[in-house]
Amino acid sequence: AQKVTQAQTEISVVEKEDVTLDCVYETRDTTYYLFWYKQPPSGELVFLIRRNSFDEQNEISGRYSWNFQKSTSSFNFTITASQVVDSAVYFCALSEATGANSKLTFGKGITLSVRP
Amino acid sequence: DAGITQSPRHKVTETGTPVTLRCHQTENHRYMYWYRQDPGHGLRLIHYSYGVKDTDKGEVSDGYSVSRSKTEDFLLTLESATSSQTSVYFCAISPSGRMNTGELFFGEGSRLTVL
Numbered sequence: 293a294q295k296v297t298q299a300q301t302e303i304s305v306v307e308k309e310d311v312t313l314d315c316v317y318e319t320r321d322t323t324y325y326l327f328w329y330k331q332p333p334s335g336e337l338v339f340l341i342r343r344n345s346f347d348e349q350n351e352i353s354g355r356y357s358w359n360f361q362k363s364t365s366s367f368n369f370t371i372t373a374s375q376v377v378d379s380a381v382y383f384c385a386l387s388e389a390t391g392a393n394s395k396l397t398f399g400k401g402i403t404l405s406v407r408p
Numbered sequence: 409d410a411g412i413t414q415s416p417r418h419k420v421t422e423t424g425t426p427v428t429l430r431c432h433q434t435e436n437h438r439y440m441y442w443y444r445q446d447p448g449h450g451l452r453l454i455h456y457s458y459g460v461k462d463t464d465k466g467e468v469s470d471g472y473s474v475s476r477s478k479t480e481d482f483l484l485t486l487e488s489a490t491s492s493q494t495s496v497y498f499c500a501i502s503p504s505g506r507m508n509t510g511e512l513f514f515g516e517g518s519r520l521t522v523l
Binding site: 298327335336339342384385387395396397398399400401 | 441443448449450451452453456465467490496500511512513514517522
């Protein structure tokens with residue numbers, strides 16, 4: 293069965309600090325997809341990134357970067373120069389690519405607080 | 409905007425009463441999902457649908473039923489609400505043909521309190 297572990301539950305940083313959110317996953321499949329979602333205080337869930345298991349290139353989007361390492365089954369998310377608007381709950385998620393009805397499994401989320 | 413609306417957005421009910429939450433989409437997507445969000449548990453899949461009248465269970469389906477008689481509507485029913493079903497419920501759709509190749513778009517959530 294697939295599983296996503298976000299060991300950090302709450303992180304608090306001061307604005308402009310860099311912060312890394314950890315995600316470790318378990319799956320028996322060789323083909324799978326990894327995701328990060330953001331849930332700001334307003335409550336909506338916002339898609340941030342999707343990565344497939346064959347693409348281990350790190351990705352950077354502005355202040356956000358993602359480090360995918362199959363050797364350690366990790367898909368970590370780094371926010372550089374954090375801002376107050378980054379305060380949110382961040383979810384890592386995994387889906388296996390076998391079968392059209394395979395399911396998206398979420399971690400328990402990390403609450404990030406960025407203080408001014 | 410993925411064209412997903414959930415209703416009601418907030419509901420308070422009593423233990424033992426039936427409750428139906430509605431998810432409506434405007435884009436004719438095949439896949440629709442119901443998740444619940446609880447502190448310390450993240451998001452957990454309740455049920456999902458892969459077409460009209462085609463539904464399947466997720467990891468926390470006990471106490472819930474679903475129906476999809478039209479492409480655009482996916483209903484979640486609590487036949488007899490319990491306090492453990494107090495939660496925020498999210499509907500989601502997959503804009504791609506297969507849920508695992510695309511991101512999910514979520515509705516705004518429905519907060520249910522069972523007293």
